[in-house]
Amino acid sequence: MPEPPNYLDPKILAKLQGLELKARLIVEGFISGQHRSPFHGFSVEFAEHRQYSPGDDLRHLDWRVFGKQDRFYIKQYEEETNLYAYILQDKSRSMGYGSSAPTKFEYANYIAASLAHLLLRQRDSVALVLFSEGVERFLPGSTNPAHIRQITHALEETVPEGKTDFGATLHDIAERMPRRGLVILISDFLGDLSDILLGLKHLRHKRHEIIVFQVLDEYEVTFPFKELTLFRGMESAQQLFAEPRSLRAQYINELNQFVGSLRSECLNNQSDFVMLKTSDPLDIALASFVATRMATSKR
């Protein structure tokens, strides 16, 4: 019997049409791979009692409390407490780079869509922000499962372009999100590190939980070029004519230093940091998210 396709593999996903479908396949594939549902327990778990008022569903009456105290109390469950999630996705031109399918932007889309799908299944509120030099598009939060269509549609019709300006953008977003929630930031973070960190600190200051997904292409990490190459900046007019093999070691060193700094600053900022290559399976992203979410719920 042929093995079913692994929809967590970005290369397989890249061949499919429709981001919503892809998101559903990712989530289902992720859940079916777990021994137990990571959501069971907190979404239906008892949270607190409140006094019965007429019109309440009698199925939620706590008969044990009535037997002891002769008062009607309604059980209130965790699932009823909505999480406000903000998915912030970089749509700058550098995100359009891809040595092979999918590009960084497409990969980020998979992450954003699948997380949105996962959250909406929990009836959490999911908002989407697409940004480059500033906020380019904003979908307000909603718990309606149909909201996934708006999210995927917005992602699908977006073309990566423009420069990234993390400083201004994150400050702007921090001010525009009134309720504290979970900020999911997806970008290649190829920009000024101090700007990025200032933006993250501002979000954290607003008491948001932050999970950072840095998406890089395989070639950006390994720099495998051999022939003489003219490198042209995707977000600048800079060019470099170079023998790549002679630069590889230093380049990788520079990149690792940057990623290391970003990672350590995120951790210092009590934010989660996940570095993903576009060739990595999507369950790494989801697992990271779940781990973060569970840690958050315990706080």
Add this chain to the structure above:
Amino acid sequence: MSFVHPLLLIGLVAASIPIVIHLLNKRRFRIVDWAAMEFLLASMRKNNRRLRIEEILLLVLRTLLVALLAFAVARPILGSGGLAAFLSGAKRTAVILFDTSFSMGYRQGTATSLSRGKEAAGAILSELRGGDSVVLTSFTRSPHALIKEPTTDLRLAAAEIDRLVLSHDSSDALAALESVYETARACDAPTKTVYLISDLHAISFNQERLKDPGLVRKLEELSRVAELVIVDVGFEEPGNLAVMPPKIDSTILTPGSTFTVSGIVKNYTPSPQTLRVDLLLDGSTQGTTTVKPDPQGEASVSFIANVSTEGTHVVELKLEPDNLDLDNRSYLSVLVRQGFKVLLVDGAPGKEKADSAAFYVKEALMPEGGESLAAAKPEVVSVEALPSIVFDEFDVVVFANVARLPSEVVQQVASYTERGGSLLFFLGDNVDRTFYNESLRALTGCELREVKTETAGLTVKDYSHPAFRLFKGLRLTRIESATFKSRWLVKVDADKDTGSSAGTVLMEFGSGEAALTERRCGDGKVFLFTSSADTRWSDFPTRPAYPAFVNELVRYAARDPSRSLNIAVGDNLVARLPAEFFARKIDLDMPGGQQTSLSPVPEGNWVICRQPSVPYAGVYTIRAEGLERQYVANLPADESNLQRISVGELRKVLSGVEFKYRRGYRAEAGPTTGESPSEITRLLLYGLIVIALGELFLAQRFTR
């Protein structure tokens, strides 16, 4: 430093290939739109200087690699002192002049002068070191450059020396030394040595040639620009016996003719010799005799021979073997014909046959109804018919009382005598003195003055002359019995160069006036008889001696048809053939079994076939459809005298020319110990490998 294959140094151009590839690569690149540009620029900023140095280092290594490869292929050679010699540029050029004249074939035991010369040349080569160069010239009478430009390929020089063979020519060492003057002068080696390897044959150092101041100056200069070493490979007191080319007593041979073959056997030894001499006719022995030439003397030998068929025949004299065999044979090619043609130009035809000026000459040569005494075939023509006559078809042209000749005929007869034809002028009352003195004096060598009418007798000055040998001692047919009434008084011209008489007076009238003169013109002879050929001025034609006189004179005058058949080694073989041979294939069989084809070239009514500078002594046979003609080439006679020139004499002859004398030659140093070309090449190849590995290592390291 020098190179075995210097032309291959052109491969050094290939050293530019890495640079060209580098530049081409700069034009061939891919373009990548890159997001992480900052990291790339940062790494570039930090590595720019290092990258440039690495790039230049790799480029230099690659260029050096290709240049070294081209260098190795050209096989560089360092001098004996290795690098020190290279740096100082010390090298040496040996110019070897090798005598290959036939005297170098002189043998004692198993050794010949030639083999000793080869040993000496080998010893000279063995003294040379890697980087030294050689020039090689063999010489006989003329030098022949075998290695013209200095070469460091000593193996090539050794092979050329090994291939040297004896020539059949004599030698001229002075010409050989002169020939390398320019080479030695132009050569830029700091040390130059000219080795003259020879048996020091005396004739090779012809003192007459040293009267040329230009030659002396060159030889003196040569000894200044180069060290001159004369290597004597000859044997002490070499004795030799030789036979000179045979001669026959008649130029006119007809089928069935009997003739005498004479020859000279020369004894160039200090002791008397008893020698057997064979006569061969067309390769078969016709007679054998023994001669006893004195020490350093000679002996004559003669044979009677007979030929029965027309065509060319080869007469050969052969001696028994001695230490130098080559000159123990000599050859003569003779042409046997049915007769020879005489053209009689009648200048005063009479009403009756007997009245014409040419009548008695014609009757003497071919009596009406009789046979020719001397196989002559006379043909009588008038002066008017001369312009249409082809003179080359006749062996003798006789003019009888001819007043004058058309100017074009004068030119024709002049060139006819140049080519060997003979003219016989009989004078008479018809003769135009002015014309003879102006137009024919250059041929006759005589000035006509006036007619003298006074009775006189005729006297022969020298009966040993071939034309009069027959009359010696005869009484009934005495020439002196004739009586002459009139004759032209002539003055025999003096020779322009020598001042002596241009012609020879063979007969005189009683009062001492010239009656018959003989003069050489080119290859032919011109005779002038100052009286008439008919009975107008004398009764000579009616005397019994007259027919014999005319026949003997005409026979003597007739050109030697065998003359062009006999040449010397080094001469050009020239065959004049009828025009119809132009379209035929003409082959030439050479001595030793070699064969070649000749290409006929038209010349007037003839075609000329030419084989330049025949190299060997022996018989050369020209073959074509309807033709077989044998030519012979003889050795230069003077080379057989092996008299050597002593060192003392040599120093006198070459006074002003510094030279070293070596009796034979033995290598002073052992075999070449310097680095051989291959060893240097091997070192370079090792260097190549090291550089190639270094380039690989660095390229890997730089791009890791």
